[in-house]
Amino acid sequence: MKADDFTAINWLAGANHIDVVLRSEYAWRWLPSSRDEEDPLGGGNGRVQLTLSQSEWVRQRYKGLLVSLRQIDHSHPKLQSGPHNYVEAFKGAALYAGRKSAIETVLNTEGSWREIFSHYLQGRWPCGIKDDGIWVVL
Structure with missing residues (x-):
């Protein structure tokens, strides 16, 4: 997949309804859904220096995600x-994860993002993390 080609993603195709996680009985916390939020996974990629070409690749990926996420209707059931x-929390979370993933990719580092x-990419929403470190995936 090119850095900015996200047209084939069928957003939320494999996801359950949000109520599944909202009504869960285990303790968990939301993953970030805003660019300004601190990385809860302790990733050190927040303030790294990227080369111009790396920075451009991350920017193009982010731009491609923005365009692709426009297909999600504000009243997604x-x-x-x-x-x-x-909906906006989902979009923000996808953008946050996409950006962090892009940084890990261009730096060729192993990381959770x-x-x-x-x-x-599989049509799910990894919306949170349990206290034991297991992902909460919608």
């Missing part, structure tokens, strides 16, 4: 829970 709408982003 899997992301509605009563009066609450999780590549694994997390692979769930998005």
Whole structure:
């Protein structure tokens, strides 16, 4: 897949309804859904210096994700829970994970964000992490 080609992703195709995780009985916390949030996984890629070509590749990937995520309707049925709408949280989380994954890729480092982003590519939403470190995947 090219850095910016996300047209083939069928967002949320393999995901359950958001209520599945919202009504879970185990303790978990949300993964970031805003670019400004701190990396909860302790990844050291937040303030790394990228070369110009690496930075451009990450930027193109982010731009491609933005374009692809536009296909998700604001009233996506899997992301509605009563009066609450999780579409923007999903999009923000996908962008955060995509950017972190891109940084791990260009630096050729092992990290959790590549694994997390692979769930998005499969039509799922890795929305959180349990206290024991297991991913909460919708």
